[in-house]
Amino acid sequence: MTERLRTIVKGMRIQPGDRVLEIGCGHGVAASFVCEKLRSGRLLAIDKSKKMIDAAVRRNSEHVASGKAEFQAVDVIEFDPGRTKFDKIFAVRVGLFHRDPALARSLLEPWLAPSGKIVLVYDEP
Numbered sequence: 001m002t003e004r005l006r007t008i009v010k011g012m013r014i015q016p017g018d019r020v021l022e023i024g025c026g027h028g029v030a031a032s033f034v035c036e037k038l039r040s041g042r043l044l045a046i047d048k049s050k051k052m053i054d055a056a057v058r059r060n061s062e063h064v065a066s067g068k069a070e071f072q073a074v075d076v077i078e079f080d081p082g083r084t085k086f087d088k089i090f091a092v093r094v095g096l097f098h099r100d101p102a103l104a105r106s107l108l109e110p111w112l113a114p115s116g117k118i119v120l121v122y123d124e125p
Contacts (some may be wrong), residue, residue, distance in 0.1 A: 080106040
């Protein structure tokens with residue numbers, strides 16, 4: 001699973017200054033790979049499970065302390081990024097987006113910066 005997530009993150013071609021949103025971050029494994037690529041950029045990772053957010057924060061404590069990563073327990077349907085626009089938005093195995101791609105598009109596109117990229121991956125476990 002770790003190699004799979006590393007490959008997904010690599011394929012996103014994250015730039016050092018990117019603003020990245022991860023939806024459904026789980027234990028924060030992909031978040032770690034994203035943060036390795038960021039310098040001046042930031043990662044905001046959300047998950048509706050507080051338990052998963054707590055695990056992701058523990059895994060990425062150095063990135064949180066440096067201000068490179070932030071984790072929030074919130075359902076994507078209720079999430080409001082304010083005026084923030086993201087260069088990359090990604091979600092891996094988020095069933096909501098798999099079941100309703102039109103919802104994903106309508107929900108995520110307003111959060112995307114010009115020339116930004118959305119990556120949604122849903123594969124069987």
